[in-house]
Amino acid sequence: MKAIDIIRNEHRALAAVLRALEATIADLRDGRRPPDFRLLAAMIDYIVRVPEEVHHPKEDGVFFPHIRAACPDAVPIIDELEHQHHRGREHVLQLAMSLIHFQAVGAAAQESFCAAAERYVAFSWTHIEMEERQLLPLLSDRLAPAAWAEIDAAFAANADPWRGTADEFERLFSRITALVPAPLGLGDRRSGLASRIT
Amino acid sequence: MSEALLEVEKLSAGYGDARVLDDVSFRLDQGGSLALLGRNGMGKTTLLTSLIGLTRRHGGRIRLAGRDLTAVPTHRRALAGLGWVPQERDIFPSLTVEENLTAIATGGAWTLDRVYDLFPRLMERRSNMGNQLSGGEQQMLAIARALMLDPKVLLLDEPMEGLAPLIVQELFRIIQRMIERDGLAVILVEQHAHQILPLTRDAMILERGRVVYSGDSRRLIDEPALLDRWLGVGAVELDDGTSA
Numbered sequence: 462m463k464a465i466d467i468i469r470n471e472h473r474a475l476a477a478v479l480r481a482l483e484a485t486i487a488d489l490r491d492g493r494r495p496p497d498f499r500l501l502a503a504m505i506d507y508i509v510r511v512p513e514e515v516h517h518p519k520e521d522g523v524f525f526p527h528i529r530a531a532c533p534d535a536v537p538i539i540d541e542l543e544h545q546h547h548r549g550r551e552h553v554l555q556l557a558m559s560l561i562h563f564q565a566v567g568a569a570a571q572e573s574f575c576a577a578a579e580r581y582v583a584f585s586w587t588h589i590e591m592e593e594r595q596l597l598p599l600l601s602d603r604l605a606p607a608a609w610a611e612i613d614a615a616f617a618a619n620a621d622p623w624r625g626t627a628d629e630f631e632r633l634f635s636r637i638t639a640l641v642p643a644p645l646g647l648g649d650r651r652s653g654l655a656s657r658i659t
Numbered sequence: 660m661s662e663a664l665l666e667v668e669k670l671s672a673g674y675g676d677a678r679v680l681d682d683v684s685f686r687l688d689q690g691g692s693l694a695l696l697g698r699n700g701m702g703k704t705t706l707l708t709s710l711i712g713l714t715r716r717h718g719g720r721i722r723l724a725g726r727d728l729t730a731v732p733t734h735r736r737a738l739a740g741l742g743w744v745p746q747e748r749d750i751f752p753s754l755t756v757e758e759n760l761t762a763i764a765t766g767g768a769w770t771l772d773r774v775y776d777l778f779p780r781l782m783e784r785r786s787n788m789g790n791q792l793s794g795g796e797q798q799m800l801a802i803a804r805a806l807m808l809d810p811k812v813l814l815l816d817e818p819m820e821g822l823a824p825l826i827v828q829e830l831f832r833i834i835q836r837m838i839e840r841d842g843l844a845v846i847l848v849e850q851h852a853h854q855i856l857p858l859t860r861d862a863m864i865l866e867r868g869r870v871v872y873s874g875d876s877r878r879l880i881d882e883p884a885l886l887d888r889w890l891g892v893g894a895v896e897l898d899d900g901t902s903a
C-alpha cells in the first residue's frame with residue numbers, strides 16, 4: 462500500500478472505533494447497559510495509543526515535512542494540525558484518569574468520564590476531518606510524483622519498527638470488535654457484557 | 660503471457676431471454692485480485708453467478724486453471740475451484756459453527772486450524788449454533804465455509820453490506836490477509852471502492868452489463884475523476900459501513 466492509503470486506512474479504523482465509543486457512551490447514559498470496563502479500556506487504549514504511537518509519528522515525521530517543503534499554501538493547515546497533535550497529549554491523560562476514576566468510584570463518576578470521552582471524540586473527529594477534507598485533496602493535486610515517491614519510500618523503509626506495534630493494534634482492534642455488542646460489533650447483544658469464550 | 664488462472668472471454672449472460680452481461684472479458688492470474696465495481700443493478704452479481712453457472716449463458720467461455728468450465732454444471736464448479744460467497748449469507752442455522760465448517764471440509768490446504776487463524780472470532784464461537792450468530796459473524800462464517808472448499812478463486816459479493824463500521828474494518832483486514840499473506844485469488848464486489856482499491860491489483864467497472872474500465876486499481880485511486888464518472892463516488896468516504 463502507498464503512504465496515502467496507509468494514512469487513510471488508519472483514519473478509517475480510528476473512525477470505526479470512535480463511532481463505537483460514541484454508541485457505548487450513549488448506552489451508558491441511557492442506562493441501557495452496565496459499563497463493560499474491559500471494553501472501555503480497550504477502546505480508550507486504541508484511540509489514545511494508535512494516534513500517539515503509530516499514526517502521528519508518520520504524519521509528523523514524514524508526511525508533513527514533505528508537504529511543508531512542496532506546498533507553501535498548505536503550511537497554515539500543517540501548523541494547525543501539528544498544534545492539535547501536541548494538544549492531543551493533554552486530552553489523553555485526562556481521558557485515562559477519568560476512566561480509572563470511573564472504575565474506582567462507580568456510578569457517581571460516570572458522567573465525568575462520559576463527558577471527557579465525548580470531548581476527546583469530538584476533538585479527534587475535527588482533526589481527522591481536517592486532514593481528510595482539507596489536506597489530502599489538496600495534496601493529490603499539488604504534490605509532485607517525485608515527492609510522493611519519497612514519502613512512499615520513507616513509509617516502506619520504516620515499515621518494520623511500525624509493523625510490530627501495528628500488529629499489536631490490529632489485535633486490539635479485533636478485541637474491541639469482539640467486545641462491542643452486536644449489531645455494532647460481534648459481542649453478545651443481550652447482557653451487554655462480552656460473550657463468554659466457549 | 661503465462662496462462663491465466665481464470666479467463667473469461669466474451670461472456671454474455673442473463674435471465675431468460677434478457678441479456679444482462681454483454682461481451683465481458685477479463686483474466687485473473689494466480690494470486691491476483693480484482694475489484695468488481697459498478698452502480699446498483701449494473702450486473703456485478705450477475706457476473707459472479709454466471710461464473711458459477713446460475714444464469715443463462717448466451718455466449719462466451721469461462722476457463723479455470725486451463726479447464727473449460729462452460730459446460731460444467733453449477734454443483735461441480737465449486738469443486739473445480741470457484742468459491743462463492745453470495746450476497747445473502749446462507750449458513751445452516753441448526754448446525755454449530757464448527758459443524759458448518761467441517762461438514763464440507765475437503766481435506767485441502769484450508770484446514771480448520773488455518774480458517775480459525777484467519778477468523779479467531781469463529782473459534783471463540785465454534786460451539787454456537789448458526790442462528791445464534793450476529794450478522795458480522797454470519798458473514799465471517801460464510802467466507803470461512805467457502806475457504807473450506809479449498810477454492811482456486813474466491814468470489815465475494817458485497818461482504819460488508821449492512822455491517823457496522825467496526826465489523827467492516829475487521830473484514831477488510833481479514834480480506835487483506837487472504838490476498839497478501841495467503842496469496843488467494845479473489846474477485847470482490849464492493850461498494851466501498853476507496854477502501855478496496857488499495858488492496859486489489861486490478862479493477863473492473865461494469866455499466867449496464869458492459870465493461871467500461873478494466874485495468875490497474877491504482878489508476879482509479881489516482882484519478883478520482885474516473886471513479887466519479889462511473890460510480891459517482893469522487894469524494895472519499897471516511898465513515899464507512901451502514902450504522903445499524
Ligand SMILES: Nc1ncnc2c1ncn2[C@@H]1O[C@H](COP(=O)(O)OP(=O)(O)OP(=O)(O)O)[C@@H](O)[C@H]1O
Nearest residue numbers: 674677679697698699700701702703704705706746
Ligand atoms: N433473478 C433475476 N431475474 C431477472 N432479472 C434479474 C435477476 N437478478 C438480477 N436481474 C437484473 O439484472 C440486472 C443486474 O442485476 P445484478 O443483481 O447483477 O446487479 P448488481 O450490479 O449486482 O447490483 P447491486 O449493486 O444492487 O447488487 C438488473 O437489471 C436486475 O434487475
Ligand SMILES: [Fe+2]
Nearest residue numbers: 517520542592
Ligand atoms: Fe494527524
Ligand SMILES: [Fe+2]
Nearest residue numbers: 516520589592
Ligand atoms: Fe491523521
Ligand SMILES: [Mg+2]
Nearest residue numbers: 703704705746
Ligand atoms: Mg449485487
